[in-house]
Amino acid sequence: MLTISNVSKDYGNFKALEGMNLQFENGIYGLLAPNGAGKTTLIKMLVTLIKPTSGEILYNGKPIEALGESYRELIGYLPQHFGYYKHYTPQKYLRYLAALKGLEKDKVDQRIDEVLEMVALGEVKKKKMRKFSGGMIQRVGIAQALLGDPKILILDEPTAGLDPKERARFRHLLSDLARERIILISTHIVSDIESIANEIIMIRDQTLLYKGDSAAICRSLQGKIYEVAMPFEDFADFRKQYLTLEEKQEQGHMLVRFYAPEQQEAEWTPAVPQLEDVFLIEYANESSVR
Amino acid sequence: MFGMEMKKIFSWKLLLLIAVVNVLLFYLRLEFELEHFPNGRPxxxxxxxxxxxxxxxxxxxxxxxxxxxxxxxxxxxxxxxxxxxxxxxxxxxxxxxxxxxxxxxxxxxxxxxxxxxxxxxxxxxxxxxxxxxxxxxxxxxxxxxxxxxxxxxxxxxxxxxxxxxxxEERFAFYSSTVLDNFLNYKTYMAIIILISITILMSPVFLRDYRAGMLPIQYTAKVGRGVYRAKWLAGLCSTAILTVLLLAIYMGLYWTNGTASHFATPLSSFGWYDYWYDMTFFQYIVLSVTAIFVVAMLLGVLSMAISTIVPNAIVLIGIQIVVLFIMIAGVTMYLIRDIIILYLPQMLVPAAYLVLFGIIFISFGWIWRREFRKDIV
Incomplete structure (x- = not known):
């Protein structure tokens, strides 16, 4: 079990994270937050890149700082902007990282083949990464995170650059892996975690806003999300009154999905709340979401 | 891991650049001391x-x-x-x-x-x-x-x-022909080696920083131990390149045929006076050792600079200044004029101590900083 106990991080007077308490067991956790909310700070503390100013992070009851190498051995980490050498092939790159991760030498090549197959890069393992597309590079990043068969897999924006087919494949892969490990995914793409995350973690203003399963949080919006069709000329005024979640132009009118917590009009049709709605509503005042 | 860091340092592109620089500088300066020795009459x-x-x-x-x-x-x-x-x-x-x-x-x-x-x-x-x-x-x-x-x-x-x-009747019976040639030769040889070391060592840390590799390296099992491996690989690479270049250039120097003078004490040569009356061969060994030591110190300094600069432009700017100091100051006084009498006897040893001090204090500061800092 991974425990974050009253963790804060300050940079001078700026508080990057404040009083965070979380617990992780095997399963997939989706970390949702707008830019600057503190999710990257949280992730960097979990992977030992930065140290908390106060509080502690424990793995099976022991501080991760004290565990050191034996804790890092359990981590697979994909940073938001992951580094690679353009003139390396995926095979050479993963061999280098296998050495850093302390993999047994005689099993390295077999493991590299396995993870490259997982991300559908087996056929290009000997091609230089200079020629790879953004999606292929991202898949190499995912492969390196999986290389050490980690018990804690932390992925920061893992689906950036992936096409819909690759994203679906990635979700299936994570679902398979989650049975015996902690997987924490930080993403802006709500649909990527909605269907696979056991729990959603939301951070706002450097503090924990919500932790629980996505169905429960969506239920809290039951009866507050509606759809309505309206003439184009009414739309501007409507938008000033309500938080719109989806706006679609249809023939002769606008179809609007919106949030109305306190009232209901007869012509409004109740809609099923989705995780995306929660995200847009909770972070409606954040500049990065608007 | 150490071997992989060594491979990264000895990339073929850098080796090619070092080879080109060496050939260029050799034909610009060093070859003259071989081709035209002894130079003219008498x-x-x-x-x-x-x-x-x-x-x-x-x-x-x-x-x-x-x-x-x-x-x-x-x-x-x-x-x-x-x-x-x-x-x-x-x-x-x-x-x-x-x-x-x-x-x-x-x-x-x-x-x-x-x-x-x-x-x-x-x-x-x-x-x-x-x-x-x-x-x-x-x-x-x-x-x-x-x-x-x-x-x-x-x-x-x-x-x-x-x-x-x-x-003690230690008189200068012979000319300064051999010594003049060796002084010029070792000076240009030192300059070429120092430039080569700068080229090889400068990107050691910047390469990974620019590639965004630190988060992945530092969260792997080895953690910040990779920093130690890079330093060790850097030091070994500096030593290997220095020894290799010294072997090549001293091998070429051998062709000047000055072995006849090897057992002759420095006091026998005209024009130059030295604090210590070692043989010419011992002086060659001392000079080669001095070049090796300075090259190692420059290797450490170059790697230290590589850890703190944000990009290649700043790196080149700083390294030009460092190289100027190393050539105009260190090479001239700590290599060319080592043990020469016109400099105060303790000046060169003191200068070496200061150089060691500056570099090891910088190294210590950078080392501690690396193990404490947040990777943001």
Whole structure:
């Protein structure tokens, strides 16, 4: 079990994270937050890149700082902007990282083949990464995170650059892996975690806003999300009154999905709340979401 | 992991660049010291005579040996006299022997033309050699006058040094031809090696920083231990490149054929005075060691700079300044002029200590910083 106990991080007077308490067991956790909310700070503390100013992070009851190498051995980490050498092939790159991760030498090549197959890069393992597309590079990043068969897999924006087919494949892969490990995914793409995350973690203003399963949080919006069709000329005024979640132009009118917590009009049709709605509503005042 | 860091350092692109720089600088400066050694007259003749005299007489020449050397010279004068006696042109101009040749009026156009033809066109070496013999015999005869003049001119430790040299009769019988050449050679060799080390070592840390590799490296099992591995690989790479270049360039220096002078003490060479009277070979070993030490220090400094600069432009800017200091200051005083008498005796050792101090304090600060800092 991974425990974050009253963790804060300050940079001078700026508080990057404040009083965070979380617990992780095997399963997939989706970390949702707008830019600057503190999710990257949280992730960097979990992977030992930065140290908390106060509080502690424990793995099976022991501080991760004290565990050191034996804790890092359990981590697979994909940073938001992951580094690679353009003139390396995926095979050479993963061999280098296998050495850093302390993999047994005689099993390295077999493991590299396995993870490259997982991300559908087996056929290009000997091609230089200079020629790879953004999606292929991202898949190499995912492969390196999986290389050490980690018990804690932390992925920061893992689906950036992936096409819909690759994203679906990635979700299936994570679902398979989650049975015996902690997987924490930080993403802006709500649909990527909605269907696979056991729990959603939301951070706002450097503090924990919500932790629980996505169905429960969506239920809290039951009866507050509606759809309505309206003439184009009414739309501007409507938008000033309500938080719109989806706006679609249809023939002769606008179809609007919106949030109305306190009232209901007869012509409004109740809609099923989705995780995306929660995200847009909770972070409606954040500049990065608007 | 160490091996992989070594492979990253010795990338073929950097090795190619280092090779190009070495070839370029070699042909710009170093090759001259090989191709044109000994350089001109009388250096060529002095070197040739010294190669003959040193194995026979060594560094210390007594009065009897001086007489033998003079006899060797006299034999050559006799041969020169025989030459002029057989020379019709010389006879016509009234030059009947070497003594007349020496005394002839070169303002006279005919005599001047004959002189030029004989010295520069005819390919006769003996007249140049005779001048060189005379220079060396003058050195032998006036062996103590230079030291006595220095005793008058100096004071303190330098004066004591000259007094001791005079008391022990360590005189400068031979020319500075070999030493001049080696001083130039080792200076240019050091410059080339220092430039090569800078090129090889500067990207060690910046390469991974720019590639965004640190988060992945530092969260792997080895963690920040990879930083240690990079330093170790960097130090080994510096040592390997330095030794390799030293071996190549000293191998080339061997072709100058100065081995005849190796056992000769520095005090036997004219023009230069040194605090310590080691043999020429020991001086070569000292110089090579100094270059190795400075190259290692520069390697450490280059890697330290590589850890703190944000990009290649800043790196190049800083390294140009560092290289200028290393060439104009360190190479000149700590390598070229190591143990030379005109510098205070403790200046160079103190300068080495300061250099060690600066680099190791910087290294310590950077090391501690790396293990404490947040990777943001």
């Amino acid at each position: 250096a060529t003749d002095l070197f040739r005579i010294e190669q003959q005299l040193i194995p026979e007489y060594g560094a210390r020449i007594d009065e009897n040996e001086l007489l033998e050397i003079k006899a060797l010279y006299t034999d050559r004068v006799t041969a020169a006299n025989a030459f002029f006696e057989k020379e019709d042109n010389a006879q016509v101009l009234g030059i009947t022997g070497y003594k007349e040749f020496q005394a002839m009026d070169t303002a006279d156009p005919e005599l001047s033309a004959y002189y030029s033809d004989l010295m520069f066109e005819s390919g006769q070496d003996f007249l140049w050699e005779l001048q060189a013999w005379e220079l060396l015999i003058e050195n032998f005869e006036a062996r103590d006058s230079a030291i006595k003049a220095q005793i008058e001119r100096t004071d303190g430790a330098r004066q004591q040094h000259y007094e001791q040299q005079l008391a």
